Amino acid sequence: MEMNSLYxxxxxxxxxxxxxxxxxxxxxFDLIFKNNKKMLPFLSTVGLAVALITQAGNLTDGGFAFSxxxxxxxxxxxxxxxxxxxxxxxxxxxxxxxxxFSSTTDEVNESFDRLGEYYTLIFGMxxxxxxxxxxxxxxxxxxxxxxxxxxxxxxxxxxxxxxxNNEAALKYLLFGAFSSGxxxxxxxxxxxxxxxTNLTALNxxxxxxxxxxxxxxxxxILVFAGxxxxxxxxxxxxxxxxxYEGAPISITAFLSVASKAAGFALLIRFIxxxxxxxxxxxxxxxxxxxxxxxxxxxxxxxxxxxxxxxxALWQDNLKRMLAYSSIAHAGYMLLGLAVMxxxxxxxxxxxxxxxxxxxxxxxxxxxLIANRIGxxxxxxxxxxxxxxxxxxxxxxIFLVSLTGIPPTAGFIGKLYLFIALVDANMIAVAVIAxxxxxxxxxxxxxxxxxxxxxxxxxEPPVIKPSFNNLIFVLILAxxxxxxxxxxxxxxxxxxxxxxxxxx
Amino acid sequence: MEVGxxxxxxxxxxxxxxxxxxxxxxxxxxxxxxxIELILNAANINFVAFSKYGNFGLEGQVxxxxxxxxxxxxxxxxxxxxxxxxxxxxxxxxxxIEDLKE
Numbered sequence: 264m265e266m267n268s269l270y271x272x273x274x275x276x277x278x279x280x281x282x283x284x285x286x287x288x289x290x291x292f293d294l295i296f297k298n299n300k301k302m303l304p305f306l307s308t309v310g311l312a313v314a315l316i317t318q319a320g321n322l323t324d325g326g327f328a329f330s331x332x333x334x335x336x337x338x339x340x341x342x343x344x345x346x347x348x349x350x351x352x353x354x355x356x357x358x359x360x361x362x363x364f365s366s367t368t369d370e371v372n373e374s375f376d377r378l379g380e381y382y383t384l385i386f387g388m389x390x391x392x393x394x395x396x397x398x399x400x401x402x403x404x405x406x407x408x409x410x411x412x413x414x415x416x417x418x419x420x421x422x423x424x425x426x427x428n429n430e431a432a433l434k435y436l437l438f439g440a441f442s443s444g445x446x447x448x449x450x451x452x453x454x455x456x457x458x459x460t461n462l463t464a465l466n467x468x469x470x471x472x473x474x475x476x477x478x479x480x481x482x483x484i485l486v487f488a489g490x491x492x493x494x495x496x497x498x499x500x501x502x503x504x505x506x507y508e509g510a511p512i513s514i515t516a517f518l519s520v521a522s523k524a525a526g527f528a529l530l531i532r533f534i535x536x537x538x539x540x541x542x543x544x545x546x547x548x549x550x551x552x553x554x555x556x557x558x559x560x561x562x563x564x565x566x567x568x569x570x571x572x573x574x575a576l577w578q579d580n581l582k583r584m585l586a587y588s589s590i591a592h593a594g595y596m597l598l599g600l601a602v603m604x605x606x607x608x609x610x611x612x613x614x615x616x617x618x619x620x621x622x623x624x625x626x627x628x629x630x631l632i633a634n635r636i637g638x639x640x641x642x643x644x645x646x647x648x649x650x651x652x653x654x655x656x657x658x659x660i661f662l663v664s665l666t667g668i669p670p671t672a673g674f675i676g677k678l679y680l681f682i683a684l685v686d687a688n689m690i691a692v693a694v695i696a697x698x699x700x701x702x703x704x705x706x707x708x709x710x711x712x713x714x715x716x717x718x719x720x721x722e723p724p725v726i727k728p729s730f731n732n733l734i735f736v737l738i739l740a741x742x743x744x745x746x747x748x749x750x751x752x753x754x755x756x757x758x759x760x761x762x763x764x765x766x
Numbered sequence: 767m768e769v770g771x772x773x774x775x776x777x778x779x780x781x782x783x784x785x786x787x788x789x790x791x792x793x794x795x796x797x798x799x800x801x802i803e804l805i806l807n808a809a810n811i812n813f814v815a816f817s818k819y820g821n822f823g824l825e826g827q828v829x830x831x832x833x834x835x836x837x838x839x840x841x842x843x844x845x846x847x848x849x850x851x852x853x854x855x856x857x858x859x860x861x862x863i864e865d866l867k868e
Contacts, residue, residue, distance in 0.1 A: 444805035451812035458822040505866040
């Protein structure tokens with residue numbers, strides 16, 4: 264590779280480089296200043312903020328990074344475009360929230376002497392996600408998925424003195440390694456047929472080459488197993504409730520938002536770059552006819568949200584309930600992708616932006632309450648609403664928003680999703696999704712019922728969160744309301760970002 | 767008889783099947799991990815065989831090298847987690863580690 268093209272490629276991945284440098288700085292800082300562990304969150308936040316600002320400045324950049332020599336144009340390991348920029352900004356912003364979240368979590372702070380490892384591994388996850396978002400080569404897709412997975416296996420079992428932590432780590436590891444192994448086998452079959460691991464080459468092959476339908480179907484289902492595991496869609500969702508309940512709660516929130524966002528970005532780019540022959544004037548994608556992605560995604564989406572919503576109905580542990588709810592939300596977002604149009608992807612982007620805010624908020628309040636009463640069980644929430652008015656009201660806002668009732672932001676996300684479905688004449692699917700939303704109302708409101716209407720058997724403790732924590736709750740709760748009424752900024756931002764480079 | 771691409775594919779498919787069989791039937795966590803290792807190596811054989819017989823250049827061989835390194839990293843992390851499981855549960859039987867089920 265020529266030096267000039269190397270410099271060009273490096274300038275395209277500036278945010279990733281900043282994250283890598285911060286990772287090294289954290290490792291060194293932790294080694295040299297052993298007694299300054301309280302500084303680690305600040306250091307991490309600064310690194311993430313610099314990367315976020317750089318990324319926001321390069322919002323409209325487009326290009327291929329690390330193209331191998333002697334290949335046709337448009338072959339790069341990474342594709343930098345505004346679609347990727349949207350998800351990277353989402354991941355970086357969510358990571359900053361999670362860094363503060365972690366620094367207040369008792370579960371994490373109990374292992375005070377290992378905090379350096381914690382923040383290093385968080386940055387390993389962030390780096391993996393950012394490469395996953397812009398990867399356009401099957402080699403890099405596999406490597407970045409593994410970078411994300413390996414860091415998160417360790418983090419899921421971070422406070423290793425607790426039984427449920429260890430169990431979460433083992434289950435995450437076994438399911439993750441198995442599904443990524445299957446994905447790798449699928450990739451090897453695709454490589455054997457196409458002769459290259461590049462997604463653009465795959466697209467060219469599907470339009471011209473001689474295709475063995477049986478092999479391509481098998482290999483794509485295997486690849487989907489790997490991605491489906493990352494976004495916890497049925498039937499690859501079995502790890503989700505156990506891992507979300509067992510892992511430290513800050514990591515649970517991180518997995519449910521950022522890791523899922525990266526998985527969705529990967530899936531959308533994989534289909535958009537690898538399979539779309541052309542886009543018609545109304546923005547609908549015309550796919551190569553070798554594999555019916557739409558049918559597969561619709562079936563899996565319906566299965567995912569129905570399973571998620573109905574299993575959530577009888578959960579007594581709030582972490583576990585939110586885990587099933589995040590499975591259900593993955594189902595809604597898969598429907599947005601299943602529309603196979605630019606409008607569908609726009610709906611997914613809007614939905615994800617809002618989902619990130621309200622989901623982190625809900626987990627944060629569950630954490631604050633668990634710090635005080637040492638339990639996430641719904642029976643221990645009896646009467647808490649009156650003892651912690653602000654937390655109770657905010658949790659109410661987040662849960663109502665997760666259901667999707669106006670005037671909260673969650674309604675806007677669902678609205679755009681349903682508009683995209685109706686525009687594509689998928690009315691039956693939209694009705695199923697709507698019925699699912701009604702089911703979800705039961706388990707979200709049940710929490711509020713326990714907090715406000717159930718008479719507690721013993722006097723509940725007074726919960727007084729610190730000033731910083733209150734500010735953090737407000738930072739998340741106020742946008743949840745405001746974006747429900749004035750949502751033009753999200754929509755404009757997302758519209759600007761439905762741009763894929765080079766296709 | 768000359769050894770061709772199809773022979774390699776038969777071996778890799780057999781390895782994949784054995785790996786999946788191991789993951790599903792074994793109760794010992796270490797044995798499950800060995801099954802996963804078989805799956806990874808099945809993919810490895812595919813990559814190298816396709817790269818040699820398809821004249822696709824070195825991409826497949828490079829991928830195989832990456833996979834070997836990743837498999838080692840994964841094994842290191844996996845064994846550390848299994849060791850922790852042994853310390854807390856005094857066994858590594860996957861079927862009996864189910865405190866989190868409701």
